[in-house]
Amino acid sequence: MNKPSPNIMGSRPQIKQLDDAAANRIAAGEVVERPSSAVKELVENALDADAKRVDVAYADGGKTLIRVVDDGLGIAHDQLQLALSRHATSKIDGSDLLNIHTFGFRGEALPSLGAVGRLTITSRIEGADSAAEISVNGGQVLPVKPAARGVGTTVELNDLFHATPARLKFLRTDRAESQAITDVVKRLAMSEPYVGFTLRDISGGGQGRVTFRADAQSGDLFDAVLGRLRSILASEFAENSVRLDFEREGLSLHGYASLPTYSRGAAIGQYLFVNGRPVKDRLLLGAVRGAYFDFLSRDRHPVVALFIECDPTLVDVNVHPAKAEVRFRDPAAARTLIVSGLRHALTGAGHRASTTVADATLGAFRPETPVYQMDQQSRPAAFTPVQSGFAEVQTDYSGRVEEAPVEVDAPLGAARAQVHENYIIAQTKDGMVIVDQHAAHERLVYEKLKAQMAVNGVASQALLLPEVVELSENERLALIEALPTLTKFGLVIEEFGGNAVCVRETPAILGEVNAINLVRDICDELSDQDNTQTVQDQIEAILSRVACHGSIRSGRRMQAEEMNALLRKMEATPHSGQCNHGRPTYVELKLADIERLFGRT
Ligand code: ADP
């Protein structure tokens, strides 16, 4: 350990009062970790001052320059100096730290920034003859002098960390720092949709390049938030998300969440706000994961913008210097709010799959050159299999189509054919639907298992000949521990000596099933589970594995009645637009899209 000895050179160490500059530099270490944290503090100050417009400019990833211009209330001349002193704030009087309605309240940002960079504040309030300016350089405050600008405030921060070169070394590339600045501005822009924002990279000098712009929104809050999300997230997000408007135990949740079929490879599209404050809170992010657990494989992540509102006294925002984390008085209630709110909204979405699925499908179909110009050799690869595929179309009821009950009015239409013994082609009122029968059936079995579980456990059926499965010791131990739960899933398993187990009963809904594979799969699931998952999540993960085994295999022929029954069940079953791994169970092509494919429109 490199700890300094309390007794250096044999003499007792002296306790000394640090001067303001040192105290501010230490505070800055917590508040200002990197350029984006400075941007966050300055933009939050502008928003706290009721700005309607906030313009942010930066150079070299924010390392050499950050400038935030607002049209807010401004700071009076005689208060400028105070604004730069530590623990000086206009936002609270200190009597009630739990009743906070502003972004800032600690009075630390400006003195901290002044301690680690060259800071200039120019500000003018309504009714003042002119603006005034104050500068601070490495903690040295210069006298206030007159300046020119309209009502509002400009804060310019040059050469961040020049006074603390050690910190400079920890900064990442300009690109990475710019990325972090953009992320901070976008998050704040989401929380304040009625405020207009611009972000400019002026590294090259001059006006620079606008890297982000969000015009002030109007209308009711939902419209305003959605409008703002459109300018921040990919434009398809709006069509591929469900709206949340949920309340529980005094907490409310609103916002938008993506359909499971619209997911990302990393948790980068997750925006959470508590009483308007952007947070990156582990508890809340974990709850989002839990809510989608059922619909997405582990490596996929939903895109969400969730706004939690509650009485400010129910949440402590003063647990993190940069206020990125919060502490709820009742963390379980916050988790339940998110999980139930999201599930409720996703259930409402029924069998809806995302439009990006159809778009991607069309993209794959669409020949790159017009069809009529192509000869056999120049056909794009994607086109060829489609052609040969249709040559092998198998219908199980040729000659009866005319007689089949017409169900084209139903959302998933009437089954017309089965191709490659795995895809159902159905005709809808204004298009066609292609269903992956295996994926769809897996989802139906899963939802049914869950419903049975919720009532009185899954019905089981005895195997004529019990199956013996040889396991590793760890697998056996994990399985034995889970036996009471597995029995509720309709799986009756006994120890068989050594590391072998014997399967006596399997879930009836699965029909004839390969019990050995089923048990091995459950062992895999048990070994994958980590103890941070809730019991509910663990149960659902196992059910999802079980469901996989009872699903109609790809490669099974289906009769028309059976196919139509599947379509009707999908319509009636929640979440049937995606399989348990978040892949779509069907794609829909509108007639208009098909006509476009053939160049008819
Ligand atoms: P805090 O935001 O926690 O109060 P700061 O150090 O960030 O602490 O700011 C100190 C004070 O300076 C604020 O309380 C506010 O009165 C004033 N201030 C800072 N920035 C602005 C701004 N852009 N417009 C108006 N007033 C501001």
Ligand code: MG
């Ligand atoms: Mg502040």
